[in-house]
Amino acid sequence: MDGNRHGKARGDEERAFLESYDPSAFERLSVAVDVVVLTAAEGELRALLVRRREHPDAGRWALPGGFMGPREGLDEAARRVLAGKAGLTGVFLEQLYTFGEPERDPRTRIVSVAYYALVAPERLAGLEEPGEVALARLTVPWPGEGGGPVGAELSPGAPLELAFDHADILGAAVRRVRGKLDYAPIGLELLPERFTLRELRLVHEAVLARPLNKDSFRRRLLASGLLAPTSEREAGTEHRPAELYTFARQAASKENP
Amino acid sequence: MDGNRHGKARGDEERAFLESYDPSAFERLSVAVDVVVLTAAEGELRALLVRRREHPDAGRWALPGGFMGPREGLDEAARRVLAGKAGLTGVFLEQLYTFGEPERDPRTRIVSVAYYALVAPERLAGLEEPGEVALARLTVPWPGEGGGPVGAELSPGAPLELAFDHADILGAAVRRVRGKLDYAPIGLELLPERFTLRELRLVHEAVLARPLNKDSFRRRLLASGLLAPTSEREAGTEHRPAELYTFARQAASKENP
DNA sequence: AAAATAGTGTCTATGAGACACTATAGT
DNA sequence: ACTATAGTGTCTCATAGACACTATTTT
Numbered sequence: 001m002d003g004n005r006h007g008k009a010r011g012d013e014e015r016a017f018l019e020s021y022d023p024s025a026f027e028r029l030s031v032a033v034d035v036v037v038l039t040a041a042e043g044e045l046r047a048l049l050v051r052r053r054e055h056p057d058a059g060r061w062a063l064p065g066g067f068m069g070p071r072e073g074l075d076e077a078a079r080r081v082l083a084g085k086a087g088l089t090g091v092f093l094e095q096l097y098t099f100g101e102p103e104r105d106p107r108t109r110i111v112s113v114a115y116y117a118l119v120a121p122e123r124l125a126g127l128e129e130p131g132e133v134a135l136a137r138l139t140v141p142w143p144g145e146g147g148g149p150v151g152a153e154l155s156p157g158a159p160l161e162l163a164f165d166h167a168d169i170l171g172a173a174v175r176r177v178r179g180k181l182d183y184a185p186i187g188l189e190l191l192p193e194r195f196t197l198r199e200l201r202l203v204h205e206a207v208l209a210r211p212l213n214k215d216s217f218r219r220r221l222l223a224s225g226l227l228a229p230t231s232e233r234e235a236g237t238e239h240r241p242a243e244l245y246t247f248a249r250q251a252a253s254k255e256n257p
Numbered sequence: 258m259d260g261n262r263h264g265k266a267r268g269d270e271e272r273a274f275l276e277s278y279d280p281s282a283f284e285r286l287s288v289a290v291d292v293v294v295l296t297a298a299e300g301e302l303r304a305l306l307v308r309r310r311e312h313p314d315a316g317r318w319a320l321p322g323g324f325m326g327p328r329e330g331l332d333e334a335a336r337r338v339l340a341g342k343a344g345l346t347g348v349f350l351e352q353l354y355t356f357g358e359p360e361r362d363p364r365t366r367i368v369s370v371a372y373y374a375l376v377a378p379e380r381l382a383g384l385e386e387p388g389e390v391a392l393a394r395l396t397v398p399w400p401g402e403g404g405g406p407v408g409a410e411l412s413p414g415a416p417l418e419l420a421f422d423h424a425d426i427l428g429a430a431v432r433r434v435r436g437k438l439d440y441a442p443i444g445l446e447l448l449p450e451r452f453t454l455r456e457l458r459l460v461h462e463a464v465l466a467r468p469l470n471k472d473s474f475r476r477r478l479l480a481s482g483l484l485a486p487t488s489e490r491e492a493g494t495e496h497r498p499a500e501l502y503t504f505a506r507q508a509a510s511k512e513n514p
Numbered sequence: 515a516a517a518a519t520a521g522t523g524t525c526t527a528t529g530a531g532a533c534a535c536t537a538t539a540g541t
Numbered sequence: 542a543c544t545a546t547a548g549t550g551t552c553t554c555a556t557a558g559a560c561a562c563t564a565t566t567t568t
Contacts, residue, residue: 028285029325031357031368068286070366074357098355098370100288100331109327111288111368113355198546216530218548223529233539239545240538455519473557475521480556490566496518497565 032112033077034065034166036096036173037086040190040206041121045138047170048086048124049152049160051131056106057163061134061152063170065112078115086127092118092189097172104165116173118189136160140174140209147175174207181207185226188247196234196242197221289369290334291322291423293353293430294343297447297463298378302395304427305343305381306409306417308388313363314420318391318409320427322369335372343384349375349446354429361422373430375446393417397431397466404432431464438464442483445504453491453499454478 037048049061064085068077074095082088093115100111128135136152139159149167153159162170180186187203188195201217221227228248233241294305306318321342325334331352339345350372357368385392393409396416406424410416419427437443444460445452458474478484485505490498 029288029327031286031288068357068368070286071359073359074355074368095354097352098331100325100370102328102330111325111331111370113357113368196547213531215532215549220530236540237546238540240540240547242547453520470558471520472522472559477557493567494519495567497520497567499520 030108030110031068032065032110033068033074033081034063034112034114034169035078035081035086035093036063036114036116036170037082037088037119037124038116038173038177038190039119039121039124039135040203043202043206045140045174045206045209046121046135047138047152047173048127049134049136049162050085051133052163059161060163061136061160061166062163063114063166068113074113075115078113082117086124088117088119088123091123092186094176096169096176099165099169101165112169114169114172116176118177118186120190120192122192134160138170138174140171143209145175145179147171150174177207185224185247188226194230194232194244194246196244197227198242200245287365287367288325289322289367290325290331290338291320291369291371291426292335292338292343292350293320293371293373293427294339294345294376294381295373295430295434295447296376296378296381296392297460300459300463302397302431302463302466303378303392304395304409304430305384306391306393306419307342308390309420316418317420318393318417318423319420320371320423325370331370332372335370339374343381345374345376345380348380349443351433353426353433356422356426358422369426371426371429373433375434375443377447377449379449391417395427395431397428400466402432402436404428407431434464442481442504445483451487451489451501451503453501454484455499457502 039046039048048064050064052058052060052062064081066077066081066084068074069080072080075093078093078095079089082091082093094117096114096116098111098113102109104110104112124135127133134154136154137156139151139153141150142148148171150170150173151159151167152162152170177186181204187200187207190203190207191199197218200221201212201214204217205212226248227245230244230246232244234244235241296303296305305321307321309315309317309319321338323334323338323341325331326337329337332350335350335352336346339348339350351374353371353373355368355370359366361367361369381392384390391411393411394413396408396410398407399405405428407427407430408416408424409419409427434443438461444457444464447460447464448456454475457478458469458471461474462469483505484502487501487503489501491501492498
């Protein structure tokens, strides 16, 4: 999806037009990029939040974000924010939705293009600074793919105050991930390199917020061809250790009659 | 999904900050809204295109679109475009994706928030003006939900030259509609008030670009509870007339043990 | 009567859930 | 030996496709 189709020759008339074009003739707005960094640990779905130091909404918790630069693309801006505010590179990142209600930011008109990223919890370790950066548990008030705002809390029963319309953005992220979970291998993005089927199932359960059938989960995932067994097993359990799996890049297809 | 949470009292300090805030301190961009108006007729998926009269890309075919006003929301802007450029109100409209590659428009930096609308073909009758406004047949080079740019043509084998990255936007619209078709009642949006099961199936087949099983389509749709039979039948056929159905607003649920 | 599609009943293949059973680690 | 989970085999149920058959309209 790139629009780079403009290397071809343009007519003289068009070139003259472009040179005399005055961009200030149109209304211009601020465009921001906000990123929902999601992870799953201990049966919970969590997101990275940053405490705002400046007005407006100073003191409230916000998604990591930033304004678009004039020369960068949207995905590029989202990756810049991710690297700058969370030190993350090479993670799953996808555009989510664009929020543009006139009153969503009291300063001026800001259109925000929201992204979401999926990260294994290990990659977020050490990132938390109490009172500044937090990995907050998401509280989803609707089942399935209902939709609507989603809250965040650091300890049970103590919801964080979210800035702007960021509860709506969190809601859109949860909805998207829940919907995508059973036809795209996004559960794998939330786990380390090697993992057991049990860990993968717990991630799915954390995202969907409902228990899954153990047996059919196993069969379905093994049949998908997305998992490659290593010959290793987990260690340090107080029961029979499970086999460790890896994400198999090449999805096994079954297009044969 | 609105961000209107700002009626609450703000502190004096914050109020003073807002009054002294200078919006021009940030880079500002142009934000546009483009709408893919989709319809299905004669087994084909079609989109409304407008011939550009001005540079850049004068003479090429583009999606109906316009720049965002400073006071309106995104959905609002999309509905304004839809009413102004196609005379359509009260149709299904949903945000699609936001395109923001730096080089997508040669004038200046324009971020475009794309929407798609679904309309019954009757509502687009009389809208076409040869050479100016066209309902073009979409040529989708990928099966299923593959993704990628999509072309448009008025007659077979004569593709239209599309402006900017609008082939990518068409591709995103087709992908979305195909993906949503079997879990959301969007096929109904492409049909008039009353329709036969055959017409509905032909719409689905046009969207998916593959034949569907007649029997299971019938059973699945009837079981969905989305269709309400009228006691009327179609007229003027050269065979047995089929019953006419209507969209049943209240989806019949089956949440009982 | 012929043609063409509407609509029904039934069989089969597939996939998920339920459940029983065996296997293997730590304690 | 006991406990807890891994992993396998089998049964059932729901759903989609295939297919045969009947029904009803126009020409």
